Amino acid sequence: MSTAAVSLRDVSFSYPGAKAGVSGISLDIAPGELVVCIGPSGCGKTTVLRLIAGFLAPQAGSVRLDGVDVTAAGVRSRQCGIVFQSYALFPHMRVRDNVAYALRVRRVAPAERRRRADEMLELVGLAGLGDRLPAALSGGQQQRVALARALVFEPRALLLDEPLSALDAATRTTMRGEIRRIQKARHIAALLITHDQDEALSLADRIVVLREGRLVQDAPPQAIYDRPADAFVAGFLGRANLLDGEVVAPDAVRTAIGRLATAPHGRPQGARVQLLVRPERIEPVFPGALAGSDGDAAAGDNVFAARIVHDEFFGASRQLALAVGAGRLEIETTRRGAVEHVHVPRAAVQFLSTPP
Amino acid sequence: MIPRWVTAAYLLYLGIPIALLFVGSFGNLWLNTLLPTGATFKWYVEVASDPSFRRAFTTSLIVVVLVCACCVAIGLPLAYAVFRAPSPRVRALARMLYLLPVALPALVLAFGFILAFSSDVLPWLGSVWLLVAGHVVLGLPYFLQTVVADMQRLGLRALEEAAESLGGNAWQRFVDVVVPALRHSILSGLIVVAALSIGEFQFSNLIAGFLNRTYPVVLLQAFYGATGFACAATVLLLALALLASVAGALSAGGAARVAAANG
Numbered sequence: 001m002s003t004a005a006v007s008l009r010d011v012s013f014s015y016p017g018a019k020a021g022v023s024g025i026s027l028d029i030a031p032g033e034l035v036v037c038i039g040p041s042g043c044g045k046t047t048v049l050r051l052i053a054g055f056l057a058p059q060a061g062s063v064r065l066d067g068v069d070v071t072a073a074g075v076r077s078r079q080c081g082i083v084f085q086s087y088a089l090f091p092h093m094r095v096r097d098n099v100a101y102a103l104r105v106r107r108v109a110p111a112e113r114r115r116r117a118d119e120m121l122e123l124v125g126l127a128g129l130g131d132r133l134p135a136a137l138s139g140g141q142q143q144r145v146a147l148a149r150a151l152v153f154e155p156r157a158l159l160l161d162e163p164l165s166a167l168d169a170a171t172r173t174t175m176r177g178e179i180r181r182i183q184k185a186r187h188i189a190a191l192l193i194t195h196d197q198d199e200a201l202s203l204a205d206r207i208v209v210l211r212e213g214r215l216v217q218d219a220p221p222q223a224i225y226d227r228p229a230d231a232f233v234a235g236f237l238g239r240a241n242l243l244d245g246e247v248v249a250p251d252a253v254r255t256a257i258g259r260l261a262t263a264p265h266g267r268p269q270g271a272r273v274q275l276l277v278r279p280e281r282i283e284p285v286f287p288g289a290l291a292g293s294d295g296d297a298a299a300g301d302n303v304f305a306a307r308i309v310h311d312e313f314f315g316a317s318r319q320l321a322l323a324v325g326a327g328r329l330e331i332e333t334t335r336r337g338a339v340e341h342v343h344v345p346r347a348a349v350q351f352l353s354t355p356p
Numbered sequence: 357m358i359p360r361w362v363t364a365a366y367l368l369y370l371g372i373p374i375a376l377l378f379v380g381s382f383g384n385l386w387l388n389t390l391l392p393t394g395a396t397f398k399w400y401v402e403v404a405s406d407p408s409f410r411r412a413f414t415t416s417l418i419v420v421v422l423v424c425a426c427c428v429a430i431g432l433p434l435a436y437a438v439f440r441a442p443s444p445r446v447r448a449l450a451r452m453l454y455l456l457p458v459a460l461p462a463l464v465l466a467f468g469f470i471l472a473f474s475s476d477v478l479p480w481l482g483s484v485w486l487l488v489a490g491h492v493v494l495g496l497p498y499f500l501q502t503v504v505a506d507m508q509r510l511g512l513r514a515l516e517e518a519a520e521s522l523g524g525n526a527w528q529r530f531v532d533v534v535v536p537a538l539r540h541s542i543l544s545g546l547i548v549v550a551a552l553s554i555g556e557f558q559f560s561n562l563i564a565g566f567l568n569r570t571y572p573v574v575l576l577q578a579f580y581g582a583t584g585f586a587c588a589a590t591v592l593l594l595a596l597a598l599l600a601s602v603a604g605a606l607s608a609g610g611a612a613r614v615a616a617a618n619g
Contacts, residue, residue, distance in 0.1 A: 076525065080521060082521045084517070102522035105525075105532075
């Protein structure tokens with residue numbers, strides 16, 4: 001197995017006089033891998049980035065880059081390319097000089113650094129804009145310059161601190177793809193910080209979820225979405241119906257919306273459990289579909305009467321909030337029309353670890 | 357409509373005294389009439405050939421250059437320290453402290469200086485350096501205010517971190533990034549400081565020694581003599597202030613261009 005490009009072992013850091021910080025973070029990023037670190041604001045995700053970059057020194061644990069322990073090393077010797085949230089482009093330097101700055105301080109000859117800067121500008125799709133000042137570029141273009149500047153000196157890792165948060169929605173989607181394309185083209189280990197779940201799910205090779213300074217889950221996007229570690233992760237990545245309940249049979253749980261049949265779960269009678277049902281897995285049952293079956297299959301197979309509380313139309317899909325029994329369900333459907341019953345397939349019901 | 361009139365009236369109010377000075381400086385005789393009679397250039401020649409005015413002019417130029425240099429040398433590190441202060445409370449306190457001299461009448465400062473520097477221990481009253489020191493105290497708040505605000509606006513911290521992550525050492529970060537990025541605010545801060553130093557009268561009048569009186573101090577004497585002479589001398593002060601500002605602007609701009617060209 002090759003050494004990880006970035007490796008954190010039991011890293012802890014707390015800001016003096018403040019509760020915020022991180023504790024016991026272990027994380028590996030392989031060369032060419034894009035890891036997205038996500039969490040609510042104040043969860044410590046930017047702290048993780050600053051610990052890797054060397055702006056902060058951990059109070060415990062170790063940081064390795066390419067297998068070399070850099071825990072005590074300064075920012076400059078770590079050689080991480082960083083894309084800042086504000087881009088932090090040097091306002092007085094032309095785009096090419098911005099990109100070439102790392103080469104300039106490394107005393108690369110002017111002709112060579114010009115060639116390499118222009119090469120990077122071409123990679124990020126800004127060929128020919130090298131003579132502009134940053135202020136003359138759009139937000140997306142500035143972002144590309146920041147990316148080129150962070151990559152030109154062949155850093156050991158690429159660290160991106162909420163790189164897309166300052167962009168408008170359309171540019172953000174484009175840049176998402178661009179960041180991934182460029183990162184893959186350079187085959188560099190990358191850590192991207194975000195609080196945007198779409199960004200995390202669509203960009204990442206692996207997602208790391210942070211909450212209150214602790215690493216809650218570290219898994220590929222699909223695994224995180226399909227098998228969230230707990231209710232927090234389930235609710236943070238994607239929309240979720242979280243149902244508290246009590247086991248009433250080896251394959252059923254009583255919840256606020258009614259008795260819910262599940263796959264055999266092997267939990268003892270009377271145990272308190274928390275269930276997750278993703279909104280898009282719940283199927284609306286339209287008037288007439290139940291006719292003839294007289295409801296018997298329905299009653300046994302998780303069909304519930306529902307009343308629409310809230311109905312939002314998004315074009316491709318529709319999101320409904322439904323009152324079901326004494327509880328509520330959110331569903332997402334592509335179908336139009338009234339919804340009077342919903343069907344919750346057994347396979348869509350997941351058990352989360354014991355509720356907090 | 358009304359705002360436009362108010363603006364026009366205000367501009368007139370501002371402009372008339374200056375215009376009258378101009379007219380007066382070229383007028384041969386100006387006694388109790390609205391405008392002077394006869395046109396002449398002699399007042400300028402007289403001011404230019406007056407040894408005390410020539411000396412004061414030179415002193416003012418020397419003082420303004422030294423004051424600007426001191427403001428940069430003291431103000432830049434100070435502004436940086438305030439900007440990088442760890443807590444917002446410390447920053448607010450520092451801001452209050454450095455803005456305090458604005459509320460301080462120059463007269464009070466001058467009396468303080470006289471008390472402090474007429475003793476045998478610190479017998480520096482009358483030296484150019486004391487004059488410079490006083491002007492720095494009076495001008496520094498404006499310089500700091502402009503530069504600190506610009507540091508915050510630019511996000512200087514992130515710029516420095518970017519430069520550091522790209523491999524720049526402390527000196528390179530300062531020369532390549534901090535100073536050129538701040539060039540506009542350093543410049544506009546210095547223009548204010550220069551204008552203040554050149555026009556400063558209250559403090560200079562009490563502190564300056566007889567041989568290093570600044571231009572405004574000597575100018576006061578002119579108003580006891582011929583009106584035309586006084587007008588010409590004042591117009592020269594105006595020109596001097598403008599010149600200092602423009603020179604400051606050009607030199608700072610030039611320095612920034614040199615720094616950028618090295619990039």
